[in-house]
Amino acid sequence: MSYTRTFVDLDKLIHDRESFDCDEPELNNFIRTQATRLMDAGISKTMVLPASVSLPNGKTPICAFYSISPTSIKREDLPDNFAKKLPRYPIPVFLLAQLAVHKEFKGLGLGKVALVNALEYFYNISAHMPAYAVVVDCLNKNAESFYLKYGFQELFKYNERSRLFIPMKQVSELFR
DSSP states (O other): OOBOSOOEEOOTTTEEOTTOOOSOHHHHHIIIIIHHHHHHTTSOEEEEEEBSSOOTTSOEEEEEEEEEEEEEEOGGGSOHHHHTTSOSSOEEEEEEEEEEEOGGGTTTTHHHHHHHHHHHHHHHHHTTSOOSEEEEEOSSHHHHHHHHHTTOEEEEEETTEEEEEEEHHHHHHHHO
16 A cells, blocks of 8 residues: 555545554544544544555545644643743643554654644644644653654653643744
């Protein structure tokens, strides 16, 4: 299976969600059962990287995806050197809620491609709707290592999971 070069909005009529498998049941379940429902509710947006060839059912497999949403964090959650210049009310941030690569494409750099695409999307949105940072909740240690490698920093841990962030100023430097 090969993939296209462009992420597009998830469309349940076009994209085959059932065939997606990244070896993480929580992420598989999200793309199969929750992503379109959350998009329809106006809560999040899911972008997919489709395969270049359709399945016999006429739908296109998903090679990678990410899901994004607005959210906020408390000033107190940020490290002191970041928090001291911020107001004392909730700080608007972007949430990279989900990111996954089909197991057939693991190790080919599609995770990085999806992350860069998501960060560029946030960068473009921030021109119209500013946010302080991008946050991500890591599903496991592998995900945490992945994001740390690309400049994310730890906010805090809860229930054995890490919440990481990268300031939008740092994201902006990537795309200027």
